[in-house]
Structure formats: structure tokens, C-alpha cells
Amino acid sequence: MKIIVCVKVVPKVEEVSFDPETKTLDRSKATNELNEADKNALEAALRLKEKVGGTVVAVSMGPPFFEPFLKLCVAMGADDAVLLSDKAFAAADTYSTSYVLAQAAKKIGYDLILCGESTADSGTAQVPPQMAEWLGIPHVSYASTIEATDGKLLVRRTVKGGYELVETPLPALISVELGSNTPRFPDFKRKRWADREFKLTIWGSKDLTLDMQNVGRQGSKTDVIDLRMLAPTERKRIKIEGTEEEIAEKLASIIKET
Amino acid sequence: MRGIWTFVEVQDGAIEDVSLEVLGKASELAREKGVESSAVIAGWQLSNIVEETAKYPVDKIYYVEHELLRQYSPSAYAKALHQLVERHKPEIMLFGATYNGADIAARLAVKTGAGLIAHVVGLEIERETGMLIGHVPGFGGSIVAVCRCRPNVLQMATVRPGVLEKPQPAGGNAEIIKFSPELNEQDVGLRLVERSVSPTIDITRAERVVVAGMGTGGDLTPLKQLAEKIGAELAVTRPLADMGAAPRDVQIGSTGYSLRSKLAIIAGASGAAHFVSGIRDVKTVIAINTDPNAPIFEFADYYVVGDLFKIIPRLTQALAR
Ligand SMILES: Cc1cc2nc3c(=O)[nH]c(=O)nc-3n(C[C@H](O)[C@H](O)[C@H](O)COP(=O)(O)OP(=O)(O)OC[C@H]3O[C@@H](n4cnc5c(N)ncnc54)[C@H](O)[C@@H]3O)c2cc1C
Ligand SMILES: Nc1ncnc2c1ncn2[C@@H]1O[C@H](COP(=O)(O)O)[C@@H](O)[C@H]1O
Numbered sequence: 001m002k003i004i005v006c007v008k009v010v011p012k013v014e015e016v017s018f019d020p021e022t023k024t025l026d027r028s029k030a031t032n033e034l035n036e037a038d039k040n041a042l043e044a045a046l047r048l049k050e051k052v053g054g055t056v057v058a059v060s061m062g063p064p065f066f067e068p069f070l071k072l073c074v075a076m077g078a079d080d081a082v083l084l085s086d087k088a089f090a091a092a093d094t095y096s097t098s099y100v101l102a103q104a105a106k107k108i109g110y111d112l113i114l115c116g117e118s119t120a121d122s123g124t125a126q127v128p129p130q131m132a133e134w135l136g137i138p139h140v141s142y143a144s145t146i147e148a149t150d151g152k153l154l155v156r157r158t159v160k161g162g163y164e165l166v167e168t169p170l171p172a173l174i175s176v177e178l179g180s181n182t183p184r185f186p187d188f189k190r191k192r193w194a195d196r197e198f199k200l201t202i203w204g205s206k207d208l209t210l211d212m213q214n215v216g217r218q219g220s221k222t223d224v225i226d227l228r229m230l231a232p233t234e235r236k237r238i239k240i241e242g243t244e245e246e247i248a249e250k251l252a253s254i255i256k257e258t
Numbered sequence: 259m260r261g262i263w264t265f266v267e268v269q270d271g272a273i274e275d276v277s278l279e280v281l282g283k284a285s286e287l288a289r290e291k292g293v294e295s296s297a298v299i300a301g302w303q304l305s306n307i308v309e310e311t312a313k314y315p316v317d318k319i320y321y322v323e324h325e326l327l328r329q330y331s332p333s334a335y336a337k338a339l340h341q342l343v344e345r346h347k348p349e350i351m352l353f354g355a356t357y358n359g360a361d362i363a364a365r366l367a368v369k370t371g372a373g374l375i376a377h378v379v380g381l382e383i384e385r386e387t388g389m390l391i392g393h394v395p396g397f398g399g400s401i402v403a404v405c406r407c408r409p410n411v412l413q414m415a416t417v418r419p420g421v422l423e424k425p426q427p428a429g430g431n432a433e434i435i436k437f438s439p440e441l442n443e444q445d446v447g448l449r450l451v452e453r454s455v456s457p458t459i460d461i462t463r464a465e466r467v468v469v470a471g472m473g474t475g476g477d478l479t480p481l482k483q484l485a486e487k488i489g490a491e492l493a494v495t496r497p498l499a500d501m502g503a504a505p506r507d508v509q510i511g512s513t514g515y516s517l518r519s520k521l522a523i524i525a526g527a528s529g530a531a532h533f534v535s536g537i538r539d540v541k542t543v544i545a546i547n548t549d550p551n552a553p554i555f556e557f558a559d560y561y562v563v564g565d566l567f568k569i570i571p572r573l574t575q576a577l578a579r
Contacts, residue, residue: 013398014531025401094374095367120532122396123512124376129332129364138333138447141361154451158506159357160269162455166448178513179500221373221411225391226404233538236559247562248572251544254560255488255577258521258542 001054001148001170003045004110005078006101006131007038008060009069010121018229025227034069037116039076039183041176044146045114046077046184052148055079057108061089061100067200075186075194082108086204088216096219098130103208105135112153113173117142128175139173140166144180260349261294261317262287265339267359268299268307275424275460276354278314280417282425284352285315287383287390293349294318297432300338302328308434313427320346322437330358331446336365338439343370343412345437350390352381355416363416373407375415379516390415399512399535420462420515458507459491466490466521467540469510471533473526473547473566476503480570481525487574493517495527510536525566529554546570 011030018025045056058073060066061084070081084104092100105113113132118125125141132139140155144163147154155166158177168174186194205215213219240250264281267274281297288295297311300322308321322338339362343351351366353359355377367374375392382391384406390413394403407413461467468485470478472495485492492508499509510517511533522540526547527533534557537543545558546566555561562569 013400016397016401018401025397094364094376095371098368118513120398122376122394125360126364126367126374126376129361130368133333133336133365133368138331139361139365140448141332142357157357159453159455161458161505161507162453164450164454165452167451168448172447179496221367221371221408222375222405223408224403225406228402228404230395230400230402230538232400232557233540235543235557237555238560239555240560240562244564244568244572245576247564247569248576251560251562251569251573252576252579254542254544255521255523255573 001048001052001111002109003048003054003056004105004108004113005038005042005045005056005058005073006060006113006115006127007042007058007069007073008035008119009033009062009066010035010119013120018227020229023227032065032069034072035116035119037118037176037178040178040180041114041116042073042076042078043181043183044143044176047181048112048146048148054111057082059101059104059108060084061092061097061104070200071194071198072186074198075191076184077190080201082201082203084203084208088205088212091217091220092215093220093222094124094126094130095221096215098127099134099214099219100208100210101127102131102134103210104203105131107208111170113171115173115175117175117177125175128173132173135173137171137173138168139175140168141175142177143174144177146174260347261296262291263296263298263320263348263351265351265353265359265362266297266299266307266311267354267356268301268304269358270455273307273310274354274356274359276356276359276417276419278424279419279422280352280354281311281314281316283381283417283422285425287381288317290383291388296320296348298322298339298342300327300335312430312432312434314425315429316432318433318435320435320437322439324439324441326441326443326446329446329450331448332358332361332365333447334441334445335362336369337445338441339366340369341439342437348412350413352414353416355418360416363414367414370412372412372414375405375407377418378415379418379421381415381417389413395512395535398531399538400531418516420460420518458505461491461493461508461510461515462518464491464517464519467493467517467519467523469493469495469522469524469527470498470504471495471525471527472497474498476501478503480567480574484523484570484574487577490521490523495533512536524554524558525570527554528552529557
């Protein structure tokens, strides 16, 4: 099975600061990491590959600094990785992001595309279904397990109040639920190989068949017109002290009053 | 005059609460803009749902009926809605940000070249332009991006459940317009093999909530007993839902639900950004954690540095006295 895994690099949200004067986000001090749910997607892909054979290719659209994170995907077990990087791709909303990713998937070829359920920074969960629509293939979102059975996939997806088991033909796109598995650590030898010898494929807009009307800022259908920091809710921050019994009594009277 | 549409999601024979929440807001916005507010219902044999929807403030109901819509499929639903949008050309279309609503909206946005604003917690009409403005929480919920669609495209948004008030039934004069989309078997793509759901509680409406974090190690017994004692609902942080210790439906935070309760007692949660965005609107927060430097204390009105397994049972006892 030919599997593509879409991954994105995101800043740790706790470390992003906001300047209310200039209304800009400062990501420069934040640690970057592979989006957590995308690691779950990669792990799901590697497990499928171990069962049914095939290849796993990690794909990301983003700036050149994503490179080491794609190498990390290879170190974890992906066979190949492609970075889609071009100034023309910048400032894309989910419409133009999903378009470029879909065009890249066509070029790579696939039976199955796996995404994370959503990203930690913007977290729209829109890119996977939008990508599936560009490609004209079925999609299943919030998958917790994926099983391959004679050319089809049996997917368990989380829904309100429980789960659904859904069967989908291939090719298909599946978004994988955050925390649905434990992503493996890269093996030391493979990591060294990925860092030193593996050559990452980088494609710009010229390497893909693109209608530039749909790409980047120009291709986007939405704009962010303002950023606001939510002032934290004022809290009293009163420490309750004493013996365990005293604390319990004090809390009980607070609870009775509210 | 082009109007505002609300997709009314039907699950197991009932309307999703969030759809009514959105419908109420859509009707307010439509009045402000001086346009019609319409509901869109899609499925098979849903005349009871059409009747139910007509009880709420809405001008028109588009009823998209097809046998192939009996079972949920994002591609078939998006195709059917696309045909309806082509016919009547709404200006704005709103969805509840549910698992299925968000899927259908995303596919429809690509089909129609629409702008889609995700998971909004607030909606307004921009005075100067008459355009839809959506407030989108990002970065774990501490920052809100104010978003607008590009001119001359269908403006779409999905709305986070539990942030808007459900409207009172008032109306009954909605015009009902039936629509039969053209669909074939291949449009469905997916086959539902099994569905297992139990009734959920709407944690966003709970008055009192006890929240368990990983400090419980997955043992929720003492917190359940406390919740029972004070008539509270039990909720959890994300990792506990991941473990299956409690259902996703009671997970608090940026990828779960936001509380609006009078009281929340939070035990064994560290206070990560993705979590605390879900307790912003709680009136009184009590936090218990063994770590004197736990960030959760910054977000608490009363806090205890201590072991929840020692404090909580004693608290339950004290409340019994
Ligand atoms: C994209 C993304 C989305 C996310 N969305 C959410 C979300 O919606 N909701 C959410 O909750 N998380 C979410 N998370 C996860 C979040 O970042 C944190 O990992 C999570 O909130 C931590 O849960 P916790 O506080 O229960 O566990 P921990 O961080 O492990 O904290 C456990 C706490 O318990 C304390 N403790 C231990 N033993 C005891 C004891 N006996 N008595 C009292 N205290 C004790 C410890 O001191 C510690 O502070 C998300 C993460 C990502 C990447
Ligand atoms: N720039 C990107 N490059 C590769 N994959 C992406 C990108 N943006 C989003 N995705 C994929 O789409 C998923 C959902 O993203 P989002 O819609 O932004 O929440 C992510 O978990 C990724 O799998």
C-alpha cells in the first residue's frame, strides 16, 4: 500500500507570545515540534505498512526550517519525505493549503493519505476533508484505529457519545485522532542515516501542476483581519492551608456558598 | 435578497443542539442584515425534523431529501448541498462544528470555492461591509483571530457547540421548500458498519463540575463520589479521555468543550494552555495539585497544595456533615 502522511510543524502554544501593540505573534522564542496528531498519523501509517507492506512518504507544506522535522519522520520509519516549499505557498488558508497538498499527492501517487485530526496552532481540522474533496476521494475523520481488509479499510472513528465503524474503499483519506496511539521513537542508527545521508525532496510551485489562482495568499478564501489576546479571567488565587481536615472543612464551606 | 442558511444536523432521529444554537444566532444576524434566515435539512424521511425546525425563528426551510442520504456520508451530503447552493445562492452558510458538520462544510467549501471559518466562538456582521465576521480561538485558546471571507465568495463558518444560546421556539410560519438532489451510489463512498453511541450530557450547560486530571492516575472513584455529593457532572482533561477513562464528550479544553459552570473543582490537572482555555468562563475555580508550582493555580480562585486522594474523600465527608 502506498501511504502518504501529511505532517506540519507547529510552535509549542505555551511559548508563543503576543504583542498587543503591533498585534503580531512572536513565534521566534517558541520551540517547534511535529504536530502531535501528525505523529499519531505517521505511527498509524507505519503500523499499516508493517501489516500489509508498501511505502510511507511524509509530506509537508512549509518553510525550509521544516526540513529536520521531515528527516525525523524518516528516522521514525518513513521511506521518503517531500517538503513543499515556495514563497508562493505562504500565507495560505486551509483552502489553498489543501489544494497544494492535493496536487503534491497526485504527483507522488497514493492508495491512502493520512493526516492528523487537527493542528495544535490553528487547529481547524479542515485541511484533511478539503484535501479529500480536491482529490475526489472518500474521507473518514477522527480515526482511532485502521484495519486493512481485502482492498478496503475498516476504520473506527470517534463520534459524539461513542464510535462508528466505517468501511471505506481505496483510495481514501483518513484523519487520525490525537492520542490514539503511542508514536515510536526513532531508532538511533536510522536517525543517524536520516540526518547525514538521506536526501530530502523539495518541490516548489514549478515542480507541481498548479492553478496559481488557488495557491498561497492569493488563492485563500479567508483573511485574518485582527488578532486579539484574550485577557485571562481575573482569579482570586487564595491558598487554602491547614491540616487535611481543616482544608476539607474550608473547601466544603466555599462549595456550599457557591 | 440572498440570505443566511443554517445546516440543521440530524443524529439518530433528533436535531443536534448546536444546530439550534446556530439557527438562533443566524436569525438574529439575518434580521440585522435585513435578509432571510433559512434552515437546511438533509436526509431521508425527515418530515418530523422539518416540523420540529419550523417551531424555531426561521423564514424558510430547505428540505433536501434522497434515499442515499439515509446514511451519513460527507461526500454525498456535500454534493447534495452543492446542488442546493447553486440553485438558491445563499450569501452565508453556517454549520455546527461537530464531527460530521465540520466534514460536510469542508467538502462543500471546496466544491463552491467558499471561504470557511473554523470553530468560531463568536459571529457578527461587519457594519461597513455587511460581511460575516468569525472569532476563531487559536494557540490553545488564548488568542482569537478575527476572520472574514474574501468578497464575492460564499461565506461559511462552523460554530463551536455550547457557545451560543438555544433560541426559544417562536415562529411556525416557515415556508418549506423540498429539493431532490441528483446522487448515485458512488457518491456515498463510505459504508457504516456499526454505530455505538450512548446518550451524552451537555457539559457546557452544567452548573457544577468536578474535573479530573492525570494526577488521578485514571482512578476517578473519589472524584465521582464528590460529584455525586454536590450534584456535579464529572469531566476530564484530554489524556484521561485518550486513555478511555471517560468519554470525549466530557473532555475540557481547546479540543474538547468549554465550561460555563458556577463552580469547577479541578483535581490533578497541571493547567496546560490547551486545557485552561476551557475554564475561562467558570465563575469559581478550586484547584488541587501536589505540585506547589502547578500552573493551574494561576487560574484558580482557591487552591490547595496537596494530594487529591487525601483531600477529596475528606471533602466529601465534610460536605455530608
Ligand atoms: C493539539 C493539542 C490539543 C490539546 N487539547 C487539549 C484539551 O482540549 N484538553 C486538555 O485537557 N488537554 C489538551 N491537550 C493536552 C495538554 O497539552 C496537556 O497535555 C493536558 O491538558 C495535561 O493533562 P493533565 O493536566 O491531566 O495531566 P498532567 O499535565 O500530567 O498533570 C497532572 C498533574 O497532576 C498532579 N498530581 C499528580 N498526582 C497528584 C495527586 N495525587 N494529587 C493532586 N495532584 C496530583 C501533578 O502535579 C500534575 O500537575 C492538547 C494537546 C495538544 C497538543
Ligand atoms: N502545511 C501543511 N503541510 C502538511 N500537512 C498539513 C498542513 N496543514 C495541515 N496539514 C494536515 O492536516 C491536518 C489538519 O490540519 P488543520 O486543518 O490545520 O487543523 C494536520 O494534522 C496535517 O496532517
